[in-house]
Amino acid sequence: MLTPAQRHFQNVMAQRRGTSSDTCDFTAYEQMLHRLRLDKVKLKSIQSKTVKAAVKQSLIGSYQGWIDGVLSADTGQSDDVITTLMIWNIDAGNLDAALRIAEYVLRHKLNMPDQFERTPATALVDEICDPVLVAFNRDPRIAPIDVSLLLRLDAMTNAEDMPDPVRAKLFKAIGYSLRLDSRALQSALAYLQQAITLFGKIGVKRDIELLQRAIKSTQEPDANDNPGNDGEHATEPVAAIAQEQQEAVTSSPESAATARRAGVKKTAAAPKPRATRQTKTRAGKKAAR
Structure with a gap:
């Protein structure tokens, strides 16, 4: 989870991306992509969908400053971080937040990262x-x-x-x-x-x-x-x-x-009394002899 200062820094860097020629703005986006790659590796090691959704929920807060800055700047630049977080918010159950991002993504006709294939x-x-x-x-x-x-x-x-x-x-x-x-x-x-x-x-x-x-x-x-x-x-x-x-x-x-x-088991159990009767009959005949 980000501190207020970190969140503010992300917000500012996201808003400046595309509106400034400063190379640090591009570096800020690269840093977000690097964080995203590391988090994807962490998620890939988790098999349970329920646990994975909970982890995504905990990770999303680390990008919230970037999300707010991108939506506020409204530049419409290609951004694999923002489109991925749109899906992560769905997986985590944050549908209102996901649709807030989706409105931006659809309006600017952004593409999804390659792995989504849609x-x-x-x-x-x-x-x-x-x-x-x-x-x-x-x-x-x-x-x-x-x-x-x-x-x-x-x-x-x-x-x-x-x-x-x-x-x-x-x-x-x-x-x-x-x-x-x-x-x-x-x-x-x-x-x-x-x-x-x-x-x-x-x-x-x-x-x-x-x-x-x-x-x-x-x-x-x-x-x-x-x-x-x-x-x-x-x-x-x-x-x-x-x-x-x-x-x-x-x-x-x-x-x-x-x-x-269950029926087979019951049927299989039924012959036992007959076996008992046969035993008694043989015993009776032996006594008669």
């Missing part, structure tokens, strides 16, 4: 939305992040070029978040429909069906009085998805195999 917009959507969708897959009833952050990401990247499956991923994450609000079901449906239009295998067909039924039920006051109406699934699309996920787990091949193995 444009900034694509990297942003991938790195933010992948964990969100994993969390929704575990429990569709809980939003892992505030939907406002996803909507902000959508607004920032809507003019950016990216693969259709990647943008579909963003729309899916927004749709899943919005459907948790009964007042936003129409918006959730619109986002999920956009997602499947962009990428047919995005996996939201069932979600769309349940949302359509839920919306229809809210438009029909007497729907809950109809004996043939599946009220639970129509009014609680998220609960229905959660139930289906649980049923899928219990009926999975692994669960079935476990049940079959």
Whole structure:
């Protein structure tokens, strides 16, 4: 962690970069790159994603003066430090800070460092939305992040070029978040429909069906009085998805195999009484002889 003086120095050096012919400004950037390389070596030795995220969180403070200075100067110069820290902030869970940097990176059309092999917009959507969708897959009833952050990401990247499956991923994450609000079901449906239009295998067909039924039920006051109406699934699309996920787990091949193995063990244990009866019969015959 930087001292206030160190942070101020970084800030000043970052602001002067590109606005001064002084070679010390370039040296300051080289020093930041060197620090970044050393920290990457440290991170490369860590296998746990959870531990790595915690370490990134502790490291980010050492660059905060540079981040503040770059954003304040707003020169738009190529900067591998700032683009890398944008991703590190995502990994560490600092999404608001990451999007603050992202706005600068996208506006100045900066490139990502070579190891990312993607444009900034694509990297942003991938790195933010992948964990969100994993969390929704575990429990569709809980939003892992505030939907406002996803909507902000959508607004920032809507003019950016990216693969259709990647943008579909963003729309899916927004749709899943919005459907948790009964007042936003129409918006959730619109986002999920956009997602499947962009990428047919995005996996939201069932979600769309349940949302359509839920919306229809809210438009029909007497729907809950109809004996043939599946009220639970129509009014609680998220609960229905959660139930289906649980049923899928219990009926999975692994669960079935476990049940079959248990059955085999029980069957194998059953012959013991018969063996006992046979023993008694032989004993009876021997006594008779």
